[in-house]
Amino acid sequence: xxxxxxxxxxxxxxxxxxxxxxxAESPVPAAAISAVLYTLQDAxxxxxxxxxxAAAQLTGLSPVxxxxxxxxxxxxxxxxxxRHVLRICDSIACHLAGAQxxxxxxxxxxxxxxxxxxxxxxxxxxxxxxxxxCDRAPALLVDGEAAGPVDATSLAQWLEQWEADxxxxx
Amino acid sequence: xxxxxxxxxxxxxxxxxxxxxxxAIAAGMARQIPYFCYHPALGSLGACxxxxxxxxxxxxxxxxxxxxxxxLPASDHLQLATVDQxxxxxxxxxxxxxMLNHPLDCPVCDEGGQCHLQDMTVQTGHAVRRYSGPKxxxxxxxxxxxxxxxxxxxxxxYRCVRFYQDTAQGDDFGVFGSRDRVYFGRLExxxxxxxxxxxxxxxxxxxxxTDKVFRHxxxxxxxxxxGPSVCPHCAVGCNTLxxxxxxxxxxVRARHHPEINPHFLCDRGRYGFRYVTAAERPVRARLHGxxxxxxxxxxxxATRLQEGRSGFLGxxxxxxxxxxxxxxxxxxxHAPFAALSSPWMEALAQQCMALPQAPTLNDVEMADHxxxxxxxxxxxxxxxxxxxxxxxxGARLTVLAxxxxxxxxxxxxxxTRPSALPDLVTGLAEDACLQGSRRPVILAAAETLGPAxxxxxxxxxARLPANARAGVFQNSPNLFGAAYFAADGHxxxxxxxxxxxxxxxxxCLAADPLGSDWGAGIWRSLAPGLQGVTVLDMVDTDxxxxxxxxxxxxxxxxxxxxxxxxxxxxQAFAPVYRREAQxxxxxxxxxxxxxxxxxxxxxxxxxxxxxWLGRLAELLDIVKPWQExxxxxxxxxxxxxxxxxxxGILLDDALRARFEIxxxxxxxxxxxxxxxxxLFRWHGGEALADAAAELQSLxxxxxxxxxxxxDASFATLSGPCGRLRLPVLPIVGMVAGVAALDQEGxxxxxxxxxxxxxxxxxxxx
Numbered sequence: 021x022x023x024x025x026x027x028x029x030x031x032x033x034x035x036x037x038x039x040x041x042x043x044a045e046s047p048v049p050a051a052a053i054s055a056v057l058y059t060l061q062d063a064x065x066x067x068x069x070x071x072x073x074a075a076a077q078l079t080g081l082s083p084v085x086x087x088x089x090x091x092x093x094x095x096x097x098x099x100x101x102x103r104h105v106l107r108i109c110d111s112i113a114c115h116l117a118g119a120q121x122x123x124x125x126x127x128x129x130x131x132x133x134x135x136x137x138x139x140x141x142x143x144x145x146x147x148x149x150x151x152x153x154c155d156r157a158p159a160l161l162v163d164g165e166a167a168g169p170v171d172a173t174s175l176a177q178w179l180e181q182w183e184a185d186x187x188x189x190x
Numbered sequence: 191x192x193x194x195x196x197x198x199x200x201x202x203x204x205x206x207x208x209x210x211x212x213x214a215i216a217a218g219m220a221r222q223i224p225y226f227c228y229h230p231a232l233g234s235l236g237a238c239x240x241x242x243x244x245x246x247x248x249x250x251x252x253x254x255x256x257x258x259x260x261x262l263p264a265s266d267h268l269q270l271a272t273v274d275q276x277x278x279x280x281x282x283x284x285x286x287x288x289m290l291n292h293p294l295d296c297p298v299c300d301e302g303g304q305c306h307l308q309d310m311t312v313q314t315g316h317a318v319r320r321y322s323g324p325k326x327x328x329x330x331x332x333x334x335x336x337x338x339x340x341x342x343x344x345x346x347x348y349r350c351v352r353f354y355q356d357t358a359q360g361d362d363f364g365v366f367g368s369r370d371r372v373y374f375g376r377l378e379x380x381x382x383x384x385x386x387x388x389x390x391x392x393x394x395x396x397x398x399x400t401d402k403v404f405r406h407x408x409x410x411x412x413x414x415x416x417g418p419s420v421c422p423h424c425a426v427g428c429n430t431l432x433x434x435x436x437x438x439x440x441x442v443r444a445r446h447h448p449e450i451n452p453h454f455l456c457d458r459g460r461y462g463f464r465y466v467t468a469a470e471r472p473v474r475a476r477l478h479g480x481x482x483x484x485x486x487x488x489x490x491x492a493t494r495l496q497e498g499r500s501g502f503l504g505x506x507x508x509x510x511x512x513x514x515x516x517x518x519x520x521x522x523x524h525a526p527f528a529a530l531s532s533p534w535m536e537a538l539a540q541q542c543m544a545l546p547q548a549p550t551l552n553d554v555e556m557a558d559h560x561x562x563x564x565x566x567x568x569x570x571x572x573x574x575x576x577x578x579x580x581x582x583x584g585a586r587l588t589v590l591a592x593x594x595x596x597x598x599x600x601x602x603x604x605x606t607r608p609s610a611l612p613d614l615v616t617g618l619a620e621d622a623c624l625q626g627s628r629r630p631v632i633l634a635a636a637e638t639l640g641p642a643x644x645x646x647x648x649x650x651x652a653r654l655p656a657n658a659r660a661g662v663f664q665n666s667p668n669l670f671g672a673a674y675f676a677a678d679g680h681x682x683x684x685x686x687x688x689x690x691x692x693x694x695x696x697x698c699l700a701a702d703p704l705g706s707d708w709g710a711g712i713w714r715s716l717a718p719g720l721q722g723v724t725v726l727d728m729v730d731t732d733x734x735x736x737x738x739x740x741x742x743x744x745x746x747x748x749x750x751x752x753x754x755x756x757x758x759x760x761q762a763f764a765p766v767y768r769r770e771a772q773x774x775x776x777x778x779x780x781x782x783x784x785x786x787x788x789x790x791x792x793x794x795x796x797x798x799x800x801x802w803l804g805r806l807a808e809l810l811d812i813v814k815p816w817q818e819x820x821x822x823x824x825x826x827x828x829x830x831x832x833x834x835x836x837x838g839i840l841l842d843d844a845l846r847a848r849f850e851i852x853x854x855x856x857x858x859x860x861x862x863x864x865x866x867x868x869l870f871r872w873h874g875g876e877a878l879a880d881a882a883a884e885l886q887s888l889x890x891x892x893x894x895x896x897x898x899x900x901d902a903s904f905a906t907l908s909g910p911c912g913r914l915r916l917p918v919l920p921i922v923g924m925v926a927g928v929a930a931l932d933q934e935g936x937x938x939x940x941x942x943x944x945x946x947x948x949x950x951x952x953x954x955x
Contacts, residue, residue: 082361082362083377084361084363084364084377085361087366088366091373092367094368149368
């Protein structure tokens with residue numbers, strides 16, 4: 021499928037150079053797709069349509085293939101996220117240890133639905149598939165850092181901290 | 191030795207490599223094993239967990255266990271059971287889970303009555319839904335004019351994406367998400383781009399993908415009249431199953447042919463049938479452009495023929511009998527006859543007929559090295575699909591074409607000027623790319639290759655190993671059948687007679703000499719010498735509009751006949767339904783046929799060409815000699831005509847060998863500085879399919895396709911028969927100095943692929 025969006029639409033030559041280096045050092049261009057997506061997500065906050073098509077063109081994959089990957093892996097965000105992303109594991113071990121309560125608590129605090137941006141742009145709460153910390157259930161990822169076991173009190177501390185940060189003048 | 195295993199104590203024969211489910215289906219025992227994700231062409235996946243059987247190991251160490259039949263290789267004396275409590279529970283529970291989110295909309299679903307999910311649900315006895323929670327729902331996409339999507343019905347068998355991405359190698363359709371929120375669709379709304387998108391309708395075991403064209407004029411499948419037919423839209427001759435109701439054709443589906451199209455059909459074959467229901471289709475006889483009584487029109491044609499100044503023109507898009515009937519009539523009247531509208535096409539037909547060892551599409555799939563000349567997918571999409579299957583099996587592919595076609599992107603693309611093809615083909619036998627291949631297959635777009643190229647291909651084939659195969663394709667269904675009795679300078683003679691004013695009337699059978707047939711430019715320059723033109727046709731063409739008398743014909747699913755495909759395979763098609771004429775005014779049409787007097791309430795649709803030609807023979811008092819000749823020619827060409835559901839009989843090699851002319855046909859020299867023309871076709875374009883509105887809404891825009899380096903907005907082409915101004919469409923990667931043009935453009939200019947052309951450029955800022 022041809023796409024009307026090109027790599028140049030990223031409008032960031034340093035980023036494009038970094039992405040091209042990632043593709044160049046991979047054995048086949050398609051193998052660099054995960055690294056390319058993470059780099060794009062770090063730089064732009066999430067994978068928007070421009071980033072999606074750029075990733076497709078850099079790796080020689082079709083945009084559909086890249087979208088298949090983005091929608092399958094929950095670490096890749098296809099919608100804008102808050103400054104802090106809270107990924108709460110809701111797979112079987114964490115579910116049994118009370119992940120649903122944590123999810124409900126965090127969502128209520130954020131004031132918006134799961135996956136949306138709340139607390140004046142400070143927070144996004146998303147459920148997540150197993151992160152392999154079943155021994156520390158219920159576990160979660162706070163801005164990519166694993167934490168667990170987490171209880172309502174420690175979760176509330178994070179949330180209050182972020183809320184306080186959100187109100188600080190920048 | 192016959193190999194068998196046992197299913198519920200019944201012996202089931204199998205061949206090595208088959209799995210248990212495949213063998214059980216082949217043996218007609220599919221009722222015992224329900225299944226979803228398995229498809230004979232897509233293979234086993236083991237995703238749906240539906241096809242459980244219990245296996246009893248031969249040793250005493252292992253207890254019996256439940257396993258998936260589609261993943262279990264069949265082996266000798268395997269003991270399997272489905273009449274078992276555990277197996278039955280598995281069947282029942284899996285279907286209950288699959289039905290969890292499925293809407294209860296069978297009464298309004300297009301798939302109802304032909305739904306695999308419906309059949310399997312009934313078969314396993316699941317009748318009551320215990321789940322009462324909310325169902326998973328999706329927003330549907332608009333997938334264009336051919337396929338309708340209803341994602342809520344999905345049971346995630348992955349058949350669609352396996353077909354689209356793996357078999358058809360399309361890249362604009364995929365599977366998104368994970369867990370219980372999996373979505374099959376495109377990145378955004380828009381028409382599916384694959385030439386095989388219509389097969390989603392057939393591979394989907396439920397109503398997620400349904401036929402959008404059928405939807406406009408829907409009938410339940412049990413109400414359809416269906417019968418074996420052959421696709422008339424290209425030389426491959428895929429077997430089809432048209433379905434009609436109340437005298438109108440509603441849909442076309444693929445019919446199993448083991449060697450040509452076991453399961454699939456291209457979109458041209460599936461949706462091109464709408465020429466039958468097009469509003470412009472001539473369905474009533476016309477005299478001087480006005481609807482008239484059949485008798486009056488026939489009398490006018492007979493008067494013309496009696497004058498003895500008539501010529502006859504057949505067509506490769508008509509079947510064998512109609513062309514022979516026309517030839518026999520011309521023979522009786524000692525009038526000039528040609529089957530093809532241009533001497534160039536005649537030479538091409540001769541060369542194609544002389545080319546031996548055509549591969550079946552099965553052979554193409556088994557090839558280990560493919561060489562493709564020209565844009566195969568634009569001419570015969572199903573041949574391209576077969577080539578793609580060979581690629582999946584690890585075949586190497588070399589594409590010689592003037593532009594990077596869809597197939598070229600999947601292999602080694604060698605940019606080639608069409609005029610250089612004959613020399614390149616001659617050199618293929620020594621080419622390094624063919625060394626070491628055991629089953630090489632060469633596939634070509636006949637018109638791009640040209641007569642000289644096909645001749646060179648025959649000479650090359652003689653120097654290749656005996657198991658090498660070569661097939662050439664064009665997009666009319668019956669080139670061999672039409673041209674057999676008229677491939678020897680007949681067109682030149684016919685045109686000469688017209689030029690010398692020996693004839694002043696032309697009787698055309700499904701030919702469009704004043705429109706877009708090859709050589710139309712010359713015919714148009716000769717047209718002032720014509721007092722009248724008579725056309726028998728089933729689509730509205732320029733010639734039909736210009737004709738003095740028009741005799742409408744039954745479309746292919748409305749009659750029987752024979753086509754001879756690119757291999758020389760004679761295949762028969764049967765009448766599927768009887769068209770009832772669309773009655774514009776009750777009074778007008780019934781006046782001549784009062785019902786009380788035993789007449790017909792609704793006059794029948796257009797008759798067959800043989801009927802018209804027979805009536806003309808009657809009026810001219812030559813019925814007996816006409817019939818004798820017709821019978822003789824037909825016995826000569828195909829002594830045993832196959833039945834409509836027969837896989838076909840190959841044309842006798844001795845008959846084809848008569849066309850082996852040693853001398854190479856002359857090709858016009860092209861300088862390296864000259865602009866030369868190549869043929870552009872798209873997968874939905876063909877004389878009949880061009881009248882199918884839904885398919886044509888996807889047609890690419892008309893223009894002159896050339897290298898993106900050319901800086902011009904419009905081009906004016908000059909040929910021997912006229913000039914043509916077209917917008918310039920840049921193509922990245924196209925060979926410099928080559929411009930691709932559609933057949934209509936060639937007809938207007940009076941040129942052929944691989945010939946030089948004068949181009950004037952215009953730049954509009």
